[in-house]
Amino acid sequence: MSFGELRDIGVSYDKKNLILEDLNLDIHKGELLSLLGPSGCGKTTTLRVLAGLIETVKGTFTLDGQDMTHVPVHKRDFGMVFQSYALFPHLSVFENIAFGLKLRKVEVPSVTKQVQKIVDICGIKGLEKRFPKQLSGGQRQRVALARALVIEPKLLLLDEPLSNLDAQLRVQMRTSIKRIQQELGISTVFVTHDQEECFSISDRVAIMQKGKIEQCDNPETIYSNPACEMIARFVGFKNFFSLDQKDLLGITLPAKIQQAKLVCIRPEDIGFSPSGTLRGTIEVRTYLGNSYQYEVNTPAGMLTVSSNKTPACEVGESVSMAFPADALVFLER
Amino acid sequence: MYKHRFVTIIAFITFAFIFLPLILIIVTSFNSADTISLPLDGFSLQWFGKVFKSRSLVQSFKNSLALALVASFIGIFLGLLSSIALVKKPGKVSNALLSIFLSPSLIPGIVIGYVLFHFLVVKLQIPLLFALVLGHLLVVMPYCVRIICASLKDIDESLEEAARTLGCPPVKAFFLVVLPNLRPAILSSFMLSFINSFNNIPVSMYLKGPGMNTLPYAMMNHIEYNYDPTVSALSVMLMGMTLVFMFIMEKSMNSQSLKNETVRSE
Numbered sequence: 001m002s003f004g005e006l007r008d009i010g011v012s013y014d015k016k017n018l019i020l021e022d023l024n025l026d027i028h029k030g031e032l033l034s035l036l037g038p039s040g041c042g043k044t045t046t047l048r049v050l051a052g053l054i055e056t057v058k059g060t061f062t063l064d065g066q067d068m069t070h071v072p073v074h075k076r077d078f079g080m081v082f083q084s085y086a087l088f089p090h091l092s093v094f095e096n097i098a099f100g101l102k103l104r105k106v107e108v109p110s111v112t113k114q115v116q117k118i119v120d121i122c123g124i125k126g127l128e129k130r131f132p133k134q135l136s137g138g139q140r141q142r143v144a145l146a147r148a149l150v151i152e153p154k155l156l157l158l159d160e161p162l163s164n165l166d167a168q169l170r171v172q173m174r175t176s177i178k179r180i181q182q183e184l185g186i187s188t189v190f191v192t193h194d195q196e197e198c199f200s201i202s203d204r205v206a207i208m209q210k211g212k213i214e215q216c217d218n219p220e221t222i223y224s225n226p227a228c229e230m231i232a233r234f235v236g237f238k239n240f241f242s243l244d245q246k247d248l249l250g251i252t253l254p255a256k257i258q259q260a261k262l263v264c265i266r267p268e269d270i271g272f273s274p275s276g277t278l279r280g281t282i283e284v285r286t287y288l289g290n291s292y293q294y295e296v297n298t299p300a301g302m303l304t305v306s307s308n309k310t311p312a313c314e315v316g317e318s319v320s321m322a323f324p325a326d327a328l329v330f331l332e333r
Numbered sequence: 334m335y336k337h338r339f340v341t342i343i344a345f346i347t348f349a350f351i352f353l354p355l356i357l358i359i360v361t362s363f364n365s366a367d368t369i370s371l372p373l374d375g376f377s378l379q380w381f382g383k384v385f386k387s388r389s390l391v392q393s394f395k396n397s398l399a400l401a402l403v404a405s406f407i408g409i410f411l412g413l414l415s416s417i418a419l420v421k422k423p424g425k426v427s428n429a430l431l432s433i434f435l436s437p438s439l440i441p442g443i444v445i446g447y448v449l450f451h452f453l454v455v456k457l458q459i460p461l462l463f464a465l466v467l468g469h470l471l472v473v474m475p476y477c478v479r480i481i482c483a484s485l486k487d488i489d490e491s492l493e494e495a496a497r498t499l500g501c502p503p504v505k506a507f508f509l510v511v512l513p514n515l516r517p518a519i520l521s522s523f524m525l526s527f528i529n530s531f532n533n534i535p536v537s538m539y540l541k542g543p544g545m546n547t548l549p550y551a552m553m554n555h556i557e558y559n560y561d562p563t564v565s566a567l568s569v570m571l572m573g574m575t576l577v578f579m580f581i582m583e584k585s586m587n588s589q590s591l592k593n594e595t596v597r598s599e
Contacts, residue, residue: 053494073497074506080498086491090513099509100499151499 001065002026003187004050004155009059011045011211019045020211023059027155027189032181034190034198037208043191046208047157050189052076063154079148080157083164085140087132093143094128100151114150121180122146138169145177149184156181156188162197174201195234199223207231228333229262237264237329238304248300250277251323253330260330267293267306269327272313276320282313296321355572362565369562380566390567393551397531400547404469405526409519411470412477417507419478420485431482438475442535445471450539461542468536473526480525484518485511517586524582528575 004027011020020042027033035043048054049061052073060069068076088096094115101111119125122142132140141161148156161177162170178201181188192198198205199219206216207230215227226232229240241249241263251263268291280298287293291308296319305321313319361369365377384390415434419427437445446468453464488511496506537547546554552564 051494051498053497072502073494074500074502076498077500078498080495082491082495084489084491086489086495088492088496088510088514090516099496099501103500147495147499157498 003029004063005061006046006049007060007062009046009049009061010057011042011049011054012057015057018057018211020049020056023211023213025206025213025216027063027187028204030185030187031203032178032188032190032201034192034202034205035208036192036195036198036205039193041208042211043193043208044159045211047159047189047191050155051078051080051157076155077151077153078155078157079151079153081141081144081148081159081161083160085132085144085164087140087143087147089132091131092128093124093130093132093135096132096143097128097147097150099147104151115146118146118150121183122149123176137165138173141165141173142176145180149180149186153186156186158188158190160191160193162192162194170197177201207234225329226331229264229331232264232329232331236266238267239270240264241300245300248278249323251325251328254325257330260332262331262333264329264331265323265327267304269324270303270305270307271322271324272305272307272309272319273322274320276322278323279318279320282315282317282319285312285315358565358568359572362562362569364562366562368560369565380562381570383561383563384567384570387555387563389546389551390548390555390563393546393548396546397548400465400469401527401530403466404473404530405523407466407470408473408477408526409481409522412474412481412522413515413519415478416482416485419482431478434478435475437471442472442533443538446536446539449536454540461540461545465537465540465545465547468540469530469533472533472536473530476525476529477522480522481515481518484515488514520582520585524578527578 004025006023006025009020009023009025010018012018023042023046025033025046035046037043045054049056052068052071056069060067062068088099091099097115097118098111101114106114115128119128122145124139124142124146127135127139127143132143135143141164144161158177162173165173174197177190190198190202199222202219204216204218205222207214207222209230215222215231217225222231223235226235226237232240243253243260243263246253246263249263253260278298278300280296280303282294283297283302284295285292288306291306292312293304293306294313296303296305298321303321307313357371360373361371362380363376363378364370364373365375365379366373415430419431449464449468449471453459453467454461459467492510492514493503493506496510497503501509532549533547534549534553537550541547541550552567556564
């Protein structure tokens with residue numbers, strides 16, 4: 001049994017349409033699990049279910065063997081960082097961080113010590129007396145993280161915590177989050193719509209679409225073995241063929257594949273070679289810096305191929321292409 | 334700074350229009366003559382003394398003060414509760430309710446007074462004091478609802494949620510996190526409510542009665558029969574009171590906005 005388990009979760013705002021439908025998710029101890037998907041896919045809803053901010057219509061949530069489904073938010077002991085940070089504007093940074101400790105009736109000297117410790121970890125030393133309005137975006141982010149972490153939560157929930165930061169700071173912050181998360185060994189669920197951000201720091205990624213989890217695995221597996229066409233497109237596959245076209249491409253179905261609907265390949269895995277199995281004419285050539293990307297018109301449709309072969313092929317040139325068997329991915333849906 | 338002579342003149346005339354009458358009142362209140370008149374006869378503080386000797390003015394001042402305080406406090410309390418409901422459950426019903434809450438500010442006070450007189454005093458025989466409080470509550474409610482509602486909408490909903498995730502039960506979260514951030518709104522509702530209730534004539538006019546008069550009306554009565562500077566002296570004291578009131582408000586607002594100052598670092 002996993003550390004945290006969501007089983008058959010259903011959520012509906014209007015009692016007619018389900019936002020989440022029979023959602024199942026496992027959270028392992030100490031891991032950083034990301035929920036990734038386009039906006040409206042239900043990833044934030046899932047996070048709010050974990051936090052207890054949304055009532056479910058069905059399903060259960062257990063954590064560490066304990067049924068949490070109907071435990072109210074304030075008794076869950078989870079830390080949450082909101083997209084807007086939600087720092088309390090009338091309290092100083094110190095008071096913001098100490099908020100959760102004071103509610104737990106921790107003694108004053110101990111509060112000071114614990115706040116000091118987390119302030120050091122989060123790198124916001126010297127800002128304790130400031131008010132949230134006097135902080136920069138990155139500092140607010142760190143304060144929000146410190147406030148969630150100081151209560152030593154069983155689970156840390158992050159709702160698109162980096163989306164309000166500029167690109168450079170985002171890369172820096174995601175590394176900090178990963179470092180702090182590892183340092184404290186805290187199980188974390190991270191919601192994002194940014195694929196790069198997600199793959200770079202997650203131990204596992206759950207890709208969501210329309211209220212369902214399409215695939216939940218480690219980033220490497222998702223990258224090399226996407227479960228469906230949506231995910232394949234998401235991770236950079238550009239050429240999709242139906243299986244009827246396999247003779248046209250000159251490929252054979254491996255024995256271990258029982259059933260498949262589609263086959264796909266990345267632009268960089270298609271090779272130009274005289275012994276290629278498919279011929280086509282180059283229609284568009286774009287320069288990408290370290291390689292060229294070609295749009296090739298073939299009997300199997302328009303293909304996108306990138307190649308760093310020199311000299312570069314010219315528009316109108318006829319080429320033949322090979323499809324290495326190990327680069328082909330067969331999809332069931 | 335760019336200055337245009339025409340703009341300066343307009344500004345000067347406007348300020349003169351606003352402040353000259355006030356200055357005249359202040360000057361005449363220190364005059365020893367028996368009527369409000371210029372030129373001045375001599376310096377005297379007797380009219381200030383007269384104010385405190387007039388039982389009707391002193392009593393009506395106390396009435397108005399109590400009325401304005403009670404109406405403002407009830408108005409803020411009800412305004413707070415209704416704002417929470419309106420903001421938490423937005424929709425057609427809430428919009429309609431908001432319009433109803435704001436409607437007393439659109440209906441002429443004279444109509445409200447007349448209607449309340451017939452309904453509360455004649456039909457239901459409600460004691461005058463109680464009727465006055467209800468009438469003034471109608472006067473102040475629109476300000477409270479409008480200001481507190483607008484401010485509550487501006488407060489990030491996730492503040493409350495954040496407090497709850499940190500271990501705060503819902504009601505406590507409201508008191509610890511939302512209410513402190515409503516302080517400026519509550520202060521300004523109080524200021525507007527108090528001034529509007531204290532100044533109100535049309536509603537009070539219908540609902541006042543024997544032994545239950547309000548200050549503005551008592552002042553009107555006074556100058557109807559006496560043209561002495563007593564009312565001038567009283568006006569000066571009211572102006573002073575307003576200044577102190579505004580000073581205190583300004584101070585407490587400032588201590589709030591200090592926290593909102595943005596300091597650039599990094």
